[in-house]
Amino acid sequence: MVIDATAPTPRRRTAAPIVRSRPLHEEVVDRLRDMIIEGDIPVGERLHENNLAETLNVSRTPLREALKLLANEGLVDLLPGRGARVSALSAEKVGELFEVVSGIERLAAELAATRMTARDLERLKRMHDKMAAHFAAGERHEYFALNHQIHVAIVVAAKNETLASTHAALMVKARRGRYTALASEERWKEAMAEHEALMEALARRDAKRAGDILFEHDRRTAETTKEMLEKTKRAG
Amino acid sequence: MVIDATAPTPRRRTAAPIVRSRPLHEEVVDRLRDMIIEGDIPVGERLHENNLAETLNVSRTPLREALKLLANEGLVDLLPGRGARVSALSAEKVGELFEVVSGIERLAAELAATRMTARDLERLKRMHDKMAAHFAAGERHEYFALNHQIHVAIVVAAKNETLASTHAALMVKARRGRYTALASEERWKEAMAEHEALMEALARRDAKRAGDILFEHDRRTAETTKEMLEKTKRAG
């Protein structure tokens, strides 16, 4: 594209002062990640550097840096010489993801049981009670949000940043496609009971039991999710 | 360093056909990662884009892409507007790393116990016997190499690629600075006995026991390593 002097291209951003607090490529990573997770960019979609750069109003350089990072995260596949596309997330991959998460969260629960502060426990209890209320009211969406927050809070209470960031990285992928659903009322009730037991174990600071409960809880959630996915696949 | 016009710069690579199988930035990531892990680039060292690009014989673009990826891996810190430097690896971080690895490997052992093929088990046994021989001969270096291979092999035998790549990513950081040492003959003997027990549990396909043994083994290794690190720090 040759720049026409008579119609100065609006995407020439050099003029704007670089008073950006964050580097542009980070911005782009976040925006693209959101778009992929939210499904705004469908799976398999080709990511043209020129088009995308124009859409996002950045030049190809930061965009390329962002694509590389997303490829590293596993959200896009980079075919050498043939561009990038949104990576497919197979049922198997999702199963693997949940499996690893269950391992991480088991450890997190064990560590949290011994390391969390009284404040951490209070906070967990408050979230748990709120979630229980949403459960009682049958408010699925709110329940899900809090459920996720609780899982994250337990990981954080384990006081291990590496554990937390590893967990977060996995969750980004796991949450793609909104695989957060309960197959049945039955399973929902069960899950709620498991959370109940987990809270109790944490309150007693029973590391082993808390770990086992969360591990088993995650395993069942994974099971349910896999069933749902396979049902959806057969249906679709 | 100014390039002398009388000696045409050899780093002008545009002329060379792009018959590279791998993209240049990957090459650069691997080379830099090795250099950092091997300690060729000391911790805290500033990574100048111009200098490094010249040293590695690439232009700044692929180098910048590589630096971003390494930052993502946690090997370098990217100070916005102020370049990149090799990240420090504190004793705490190493402790965290080992902790997460122990969680991953516990799950791996459990899964491997149920999923590994007869071939996998055979292979593990061979490696284990070889390692035992190195132990008997007092060959630490060879012992370490095989020890690492066995841990990796168990993770692979778990048949979960996500687990394997998560583990690999953590190990890259954990192995930085050669934190692979045994504090004492005593601990070495103990570790060998733990491996012995682990192999037995795996052979019996006792998932729970295999997981517990490896978890405990990793915890103790971490403990020993932390002690060593602190001793080194005090000494240095």
Add this chain to the structure above:
DNA sequence: TCTGTGCATTTTGCATGCAAAGCGTCAACG
């Protein structure tokens, strides 16, 4: 109609240019 080959276009991958932000230095001032 199907398949293979050559050309034109598109798109990637890398190099380089350029403006702004960082950083050190040194001098003027309190």
Add this chain to the structure above:
DNA sequence: CGTTGACGCTTTGCATGCAAAATGCACAGA
């Protein structure tokens, strides 16, 4: 003697240019 601020060099961050590779398409031959 210490502090501050202006100036210039250095380095980063981004935009853009350009060559090679990939892709699509037309067309010829089977």
